[in-house]
Amino acid sequence: MRRIVAALIVLSLAFTLLQLDYSKVEGGSYEYYISHWQEVNIPNLVTAILADWRAYDTLGEATLLFTAVIGFYLLLGGKKK
Template sequence: MRAIALLLAIALGALLLSLSYSPPYGGSYTYYVTHWTEINVPNLVSAILAGWRAYDSLGEASLLFTAVIGFYVLLGGKKK
């Protein structure tokens, strides 16, 4: 079980390191204003919040998952 947890932690770390964290085209405002037809949200503020909310939720979920797996491994897993 510890090997699986370690493998998942390494895979998650590799995934997070492979992502591009550079701002697109000088910032989110410029991106959303110039690519208005791709967004399909009528309000600019809602478009920015909806676009970045997915990254925020993914980060929160991965943090929670990592914390749960870490505590499980630290506490010794299942008791026999």
């Protein structure tokens, strides 16, 4: 049962990663922040980037690490009795 759950987690993560759009955006994030940094209501451009974009990036990294740890735990059989 645990292996099925782990396989479902791995497959859903792979499916999600394959659905992402990896095409290059014209202008990129630098031009976006230069022209729209006041929309996040933070007076400093550097702080706006750190508070807006990096927070989501860090949350994504933590979610990915947590998913990997739980997946390996389930694949290895969990807690031994």
